[in-house]
Amino acid sequence: xxxxxxxxxxxxxxxxxxxxxxxxxxxxxxxxxxxxxxxxxxxxxxxxxxxxxxxxxxxxxxxxxxxxxxxxxxxxxxxxxxxxxxxxxxxxxxxxxxxxxxxxxxxxxxxxxxxxxxxxxxxxxxxxxxxxxxxxxxxxxxxxxxxxxxxxxxxxxxxxxxxxxxxxxxxxxxxxxxxxxxxxxx
Amino acid sequence: xxxxxxxxxxxxxxxxxxxxxxxxxxxxxxxxxxxxxxxxxxxxxxxxxxxxxxxxxxxxxxxxxxxxxxxxxxxxxxxxxxxxxxxxxxxxxxxxxxxxxxxxxxxxxxxxxxxxxxxxxxxxxxxxxxxxxxxxxxxxxxxxxxxxxxxxxxxxxxxxxxxxxxxxxxxxxxxxxxxxxxxxxxxxxxxxxxxxxxxxxxxxxxxxxxxxxxxxxxxxxxxxxxxxxxxxxxxxxxxxxxxxxxxxxxxxxxxxxxxxxxxxxxxxxxxxxxxxxxxxxxxxxxxxxxxxxxxxxxxxxxxxxxxxxxxxxxxxxxxxxxxxxxxxxxxxxxxxxxxxxxxxxxxxxxxxxxxxxxxxxxxxxxxxxxxxxxxxxxxxxxxxxxxxxxxxxxxxxxxxxxxxxxxxxxxxxxxxxxxxxxxxxxxxxxxxxxxxxxxxxxxxxxxxxxxxxxxxxxxxxxxxxxxxxxxxxxxxxxxxxxxxxxxxxxxxxxxxxxxxxxxxxxxxxxxxxxxxxxxxxxxxxxxxxxxxxxxxxxxxxxxxxxxxxxxxxxxxxxxxxxxxxxxxxxxxxxxxxxxxxxxxxxxxxxxxxxxxxxxxxxxxxxxxxxxxxxxxxxxxxxxxxxxxxxxxxxxxxxxxxxxxxxxxxxxxxxxxxxxxxxxxxxxxxxxxxxxxxxxxxxxxxxxxxxxxxxxxxxxxxxxxxxxxxxxxxxxxxxxxxxxxxxxxxxxxxxxxxxxxxxxxxxxxxxxx
Numbered sequence: 001x002x003x004x005x006x007x008x009x010x011x012x013x014x015x016x017x018x019x020x021x022x023x024x025x026x027x028x029x030x031x032x033x034x035x036x037x038x039x040x041x042x043x044x045x046x047x048x049x050x051x052x053x054x055x056x057x058x059x060x061x062x063x064x065x066x067x068x069x070x071x072x073x074x075x076x077x078x079x080x081x082x083x084x085x086x087x088x089x090x091x092x093x094x095x096x097x098x099x100x101x102x103x104x105x106x107x108x109x110x111x112x113x114x115x116x117x118x119x120x121x122x123x124x125x126x127x128x129x130x131x132x133x134x135x136x137x138x139x140x141x142x143x144x145x146x147x148x149x150x151x152x153x154x155x156x157x158x159x160x161x162x163x164x165x166x167x168x169x170x171x172x173x174x175x176x177x178x179x180x181x182x183x184x185x186x
Numbered sequence: 187x188x189x190x191x192x193x194x195x196x197x198x199x200x201x202x203x204x205x206x207x208x209x210x211x212x213x214x215x216x217x218x219x220x221x222x223x224x225x226x227x228x229x230x231x232x233x234x235x236x237x238x239x240x241x242x243x244x245x246x247x248x249x250x251x252x253x254x255x256x257x258x259x260x261x262x263x264x265x266x267x268x269x270x271x272x273x274x275x276x277x278x279x280x281x282x283x284x285x286x287x288x289x290x291x292x293x294x295x296x297x298x299x300x301x302x303x304x305x306x307x308x309x310x311x312x313x314x315x316x317x318x319x320x321x322x323x324x325x326x327x328x329x330x331x332x333x334x335x336x337x338x339x340x341x342x343x344x345x346x347x348x349x350x351x352x353x354x355x356x357x358x359x360x361x362x363x364x365x366x367x368x369x370x371x372x373x374x375x376x377x378x379x380x381x382x383x384x385x386x387x388x389x390x391x392x393x394x395x396x397x398x399x400x401x402x403x404x405x406x407x408x409x410x411x412x413x414x415x416x417x418x419x420x421x422x423x424x425x426x427x428x429x430x431x432x433x434x435x436x437x438x439x440x441x442x443x444x445x446x447x448x449x450x451x452x453x454x455x456x457x458x459x460x461x462x463x464x465x466x467x468x469x470x471x472x473x474x475x476x477x478x479x480x481x482x483x484x485x486x487x488x489x490x491x492x493x494x495x496x497x498x499x500x501x502x503x504x505x506x507x508x509x510x511x512x513x514x515x516x517x518x519x520x521x522x523x524x525x526x527x528x529x530x531x532x533x534x535x536x537x538x539x540x541x542x543x544x545x546x547x548x549x550x551x552x553x554x555x556x557x558x559x560x561x562x563x564x565x566x567x568x569x570x571x572x573x574x575x576x577x578x579x580x581x582x583x584x585x586x587x588x589x590x591x592x593x594x595x596x597x598x599x600x601x602x603x604x605x606x607x608x609x610x611x612x613x614x615x616x617x618x619x620x621x622x623x624x625x626x627x628x629x630x631x632x633x634x635x636x637x638x639x640x641x642x643x644x645x646x647x648x649x650x651x652x653x654x655x656x657x658x659x660x661x662x663x664x665x666x667x668x669x670x671x672x673x674x675x676x677x678x679x680x681x682x683x684x685x686x687x688x689x690x691x692x693x694x695x696x697x698x699x700x701x702x703x704x705x706x707x708x709x710x711x712x713x714x715x716x717x718x719x720x721x722x723x724x725x726x727x728x729x730x731x732x733x734x735x736x737x738x739x740x741x742x743x744x745x746x747x748x749x750x751x752x753x754x755x756x757x758x759x760x761x762x763x764x765x766x767x768x769x770x771x772x773x774x775x776x777x778x779x780x781x782x783x784x785x786x787x788x789x790x791x792x793x794x795x796x797x798x799x800x801x802x803x804x805x806x807x808x809x810x811x812x813x814x815x816x817x818x819x820x821x822x823x824x825x826x827x828x829x830x831x832x833x834x835x836x837x838x839x840x841x842x843x844x845x846x847x848x849x850x851x852x853x854x855x856x857x858x859x860x861x862x863x864x865x866x867x868x869x870x871x872x873x874x875x876x877x878x879x880x881x882x883x884x885x886x887x888x889x890x891x892x893x894x895x896x897x898x899x900x901x902x903x904x905x906x907x908x909x910x911x912x913x914x915x916x917x918x919x920x921x922x923x924x925x926x927x928x929x930x931x932x933x934x935x936x937x938x
Contacts (some may be wrong), residue, residue, distance in 0.1 A: 024572060025623075026227060033221040060509055064570040071571040077624050114594050152237075155228055155249035155332035155356070176216050180225060 005100045021113055022150045022157050024065075027071050030157065031108075031135060034148065035080040037177035040170070044105055048083040052104060054097075055112035056119055057090025062179040065137075066112035079108070091115070092120050100127060111146060120144045124165070131169055137180045142184045147171060151182070160184050215577035217555035221707035223657045226756070230334040232304070232354035234630055235343055235563065242623070244630040244649030246337040246714050246751060248272040248766075251514055252330045254357065257826060258839050258877050259371075259891035259931055261393075262325060263303055263353055266333055268822070269839035269875055270614035272766035273337035273751045273811075274351060275820040277900050278874075278925065286815070289337060289350045290697060291747020291772030293816040294533040295500040295849055300669060300693075302340060302348035305355045306461070306470060308500050309344060309581075310557055326414035326459040327395050328369060331358040337699045337751065338716070339667025342632040343646035345581065345615050349667035349720075356759070357461055360399025360412035366938040370397045375893075375926025377424025389926040393418040396936075410463045417456040422480075424926075425449040432527040437861045470500040470518075492526040506851050507796060510570055516561040524553045527594060541593040542600035550601065552590040559583040577619040577632075585638070586610040587673060609673055613638035619930060627652040640676055641692040643668040661701040661714075668692045675724055676737035679931030685731050685738045688889040693741065694721045720745040720772075728790035742791060744775045745813050763825040770820070772813030776802075776851070780809050788933045797866075800858070801847075812847050815901040819844040834880040839897075841873040848901050868898035893926075900925060 001181065022030075035041050035049070043049045051073055055066035062070070066088050073079075073086040077118050087104070091097055101109075107133050111120060117140065124145035135148040142149035142160040147169065149160040159181040195483035228240035228249040240247045250270045260266045264285040267276045274289040286295035294300035302309065305325075333355050340348040371393040377385030397414035426446055430436065457474040466547055474496040481489045500518035507513045529548040538547035560582045568574040587610075594605035617634035630649040636642060649663040671690045679686050701714035720739035729738045749770040756763060780788075781798055788795055793811075802809045825840035850855055851866035873896070879889040 021237065022229060023238050023242075025242070026224065026229065030224050033217050033224060036216040037221075062570075064509060064567055067569075068567075068571040069571075070575065081321075095752070097188075105549070152229055153331070154251040154253060155230060155334065156251075157225055157227060157229060172217055176218055180221060 020052070024068045024072045024137070025026065025076075026157060027137045027150055028069070028076045030159065031110075031137065031148075032076060032079045032084075034159065034177060035082075035133075037174040038133060039172040040183060041080065041107060041133060044081055045108060048085045049079050049108060050104060050106040051079070051086045051108040051110055051127055052106040052114060053086055053088045053110045054091050054115065054123055056111065056114050056116070057092065060066055061089045062090070063112050063114040065114050069110055069112065070138075073110075086110075089122060091119055094126055097123065097126050101130065106132055108132065109134045111138070113138050115141070117144055120146065122175075128165070128168055131171055133171060134165075141183055149184075158182050187299065194679075219707040220657070222707040223710075226705055226708050226710050230336075230354070232307075232334040232352050233340070234621065234632075235307070235579070235622065236565070236575065241653060241703060241705075241736045242628050242651050243336070243831040244651065245340070245661075245663050245665065246273060246699065247754065248335040248337065248710065250333040252332055252928060254824070255327055255330055256889075257835070257837050258824065258875055259889060260327065263333070263355065265739065267335070267353070268841045268873065270755045270764070270824055271335055273335070273766075273768055275768075275817065275841065275843060287350050288772075288816050288820075289770065290716060291749070291770050291816060292350070292695070292718075292720045292723075292813060293772070294350065294442075295815065299347055299672070300349040302344045302352045304344070304353065305354070306468075306500075307354060308359055308470060308498075308518055310498055310518050310559060324852055326357065326395075326397070326416065326457070328367065328395055329357045329363075329412055329414045329459065329461075331356045331362075336716075338645075338663070338718075339645075339665040339695050339698060340663065341636075341643065341667040342617060342619070342634045342647035343579070345634060345636050345645070345668075345846075346613075347669050349693070350470060350807065355459045357402075357459075358412060359403040359463070360410045360461075363399030363412060364401075366396065366398035368933065368938065369393075369397075369933065369935045371933045373929055373931035375929030378926055379424060379426045381446070382424045382426040384450075386776070387421050387423035389422045389424065389929060391420040391422075393484040404464060406838065407465050408463075411624045412461045414459040415457070417454070420451065420453040420455075420469070422452075423448070423450040424589065436856070437859075438839075447481065449481055451478060453478040453480075454643070466505050468500075468502045470498070472496070485553065486614050488512070489529040490526060492524055494522070494524045496520065496522045502560050504647075507564070510567045512565040512567075514561075514563045516563070517559065518561075519556070519558040521557075522553075523819075524551070524555075526551045526553070529596065538593065538595070540601040542595045544597070544600065546596040547593050548596050550592045550594045550603075552588075552592075554588040556586045556588075557583060557587075573623050575621045577617075577621075579617045579619075581613070581615040583613050584610050585613060585673075599841075609677075611639040611673065618824075626654060636670075638670060639668040641690075642679070643670070643692045643694070643923075657705040659698070659701070659703040659712075661703075663697075663701070665697050667695045667697075667726075671724055671739065682734050682736060684726075685729055685736045687738050687740055690724065690739055691722060691741055693723050695719065696721070707756075708758070709754070711752075712753050713750065713752045715748075716770075717748040718746075720747070725792060727792060728786075730820045736870055745772050746775050746810070746814075747772045760830070761825060763823070765821070765823040767819075769818060769820045770816070771818040772816040773810035774813050776809040776811065778804065778807050778809060785893055789853075792850075794855050794858055795854055796855070796858040797852040801852075810874065811821045811852055814850045815842040816848055817846040832881070834878050837877045837879075839875050839877075843871045843899070845869050846901055868901050870896075871898040872896045873899045885937040887935045889931075889935070891931045891933075893929045893931075895925065895927050897927075 002056050014184045053066045053069045055063045070086040073084050078084055092104055120141050121144050134146045136146045137150050139149055139151040142162050147162050147166045151158045151160055161181045162184045230247055231237045232246050233243040249265050253471040254270055258269055264276045264278050267274050274287055276287045278285045287301045336352040340352040344352055372559055373391050375389035377388045395416040399412040402409045410725045426448055431443055434443040455476040459472045462469045476506055479491040498520040502514055502516040504514035527548050527550045533546055535545045564577040566576045586607050588606055590603055590606040592601055594601045615636040619632035622629045628651045632647045633647040647665040651661045653659055670692045676690050678684055678688050697718040699714045699716040703712035721744050723743035724739050724741055726737045727740050727742050729736050751768045753766045803809050821842045826837035828835045846868050848866050875891055875893045877891040881887050
């Protein structure tokens, strides 16, 4: 039987609602499990997955959300069967960011919760031409085109997938992940 | 998702076939069990005011989903705990005002004063009558996303009343509702007391709710609004009060020794609840109005009526402070306004003539309770990565009352009011909490200080949680809780009946627990062993004032408890289930030489010598008696089965209690008399609810629930109003509950 999933037709509250976010530790642990469901989630050359944690880049350094993600990924150490190496990257403009992607060749772009919808849309656009897996702990970001995300519903975590965006980027999931997820209609 | 067609929480989702895109690939590689285990994690913020998974929370936590609340036809926080909770047991006296909660050896039947019940973190009268969280008509059931339960004392964050646990009702956002919904419910139940003179109506109630939400753009930013309105009508009849006739032996003439009076109530309540978020602001408001009429609703007193409006407004602003801090400022206010008239059973004509110059009169009471709160909270993330987080919080609030009593002529007209008593009691509290999170373990340490007109308290907590193996958790928690005496317990004076106690102090509980939890796929198991000491519990004692006997509230009870809480929550194929099994015996601790006290000394301590002889046991240089109404063992469980798309869903929930003592048994000579066939003990009791739901049209769902209660599920009284009366036919089997033994509810819900 073909898996039947849900289309998430609604908006969640904006990025300011940090209390609605899943705890970062849980996000990273979920990503670690979910990555094993992504067919083309393979590091280039090494056994280590490169994770770029993208933040809006205030003058005084990475945002708290980005720092928390970076240190938690380091702490967890692995995404699936591969080692994980986080790197915090400030988003300046689309051109610079494309150059960063070309230079770093990451497998994962983890969007910091402080990114607003404009910057998120630009990052999604920059990532669309590659198979890099975009992920965010802000449900609204998934509606904007981030491939994987998380939401908190009825006191439990839910995985969100933007299938249309995944299709655009030719990211293929195993059916098991889709059956555990909520599909977001962009 | 056939279950969700009936008022589904995920309104706004629609089903699509994604099979075209999903590709089956190497099934051996993914860790499906590990993913399921993480998705089964409960996430809450009630334990420490920060979002955290249940495995890292500083205490035993439990979550009840909004889906389950609707699935089982839950009407109140009390029902949610009774059927779906963990670690607690509960009952309601009369489906009206009074609910009782028990955990860790102590059962409080004191209108929920020993439990903190919050709505979205709002503590406005969370546990007192003004909270209404325990009352069916005050909770916006359909708007509840989930209920978080933190078992054990939580005064380190929530101060007064957080002794048994903390219950936080989390409401849904308007954006998750969008469409408007209508719910109509009608329930009928058998008469509670087969000896009632008039059992024609039994117990009937009806309820209607309208709710919905939206997300707009206002001044360039999203504005999220959720609104809920509910109205409920109750008619409860078929209960009776048995009033002993002085001088007639109940053992010689069981029927003739009592005046039998029908007890009924007719209530109408309405409540509007709204919640909005915009930019950095969150607003919440409620307006509730209730009109009640009855005979004997307050422990079988005379006929009474009350008009009770209630208003609440809550505004919170939250923003980041620098690169490390979050600051929130919250201000809220609740006003509970009650106009009550009480017609005494025996009219005092002399008093009536002296006050309102007629022979028939009633007492009247206007009671206004107002509670303004200001609550700043600063959270500081030292390393900007969540590894070292300090929270500083404060509360300034008034627990204010204006009480105006008087006498009113029964036929209206003349009223004689006393001078109003104005008591704006100030309170202040501050707390600090630090969370240190490392790779394999977390430490949560906190301390709160409360000072107020009625007392002070220090409430420390220390919790260590560790995840030493995959999906496994080990916890050690020491926590404390307190309750300040109420204004009544401290100040109330009634000549020749009650004497104020200037030395009364706060009650305390000290609790230690060790817990272990394991998740296997969708199965979530947790086990905690605990020990708790309830110290200085307040009850009345006898006292001689100017040569006359009187009563006085005082800190004279200590209860010890030790036991275990086990829970299993999970899903298998189309089944969803949970089981909570708890061993939590409570024992009243008395001095080792209590038996050497004189009969009068025992009476002053509200202890009957027969209770000591029959139920007392010696240990630890003390004498122990079973605690009132607290079962040694209790369990809740529920299972739900979805029969497939387009087919009904069937759900069953139950609450089981082991034999327990009636409330106040230790001081009731009549109840302890061997000739009283009913006796002070109650047998095993069970309360079962079965529900079936089905989508009958694309936007219409139906639900039927049937509830059965065995005898003894409500241990407060044999008959309403008299806990010591022997029954006409004797024996536990002839006892009745003050709530319907069998009831059924029909619901229709429509998405507009």
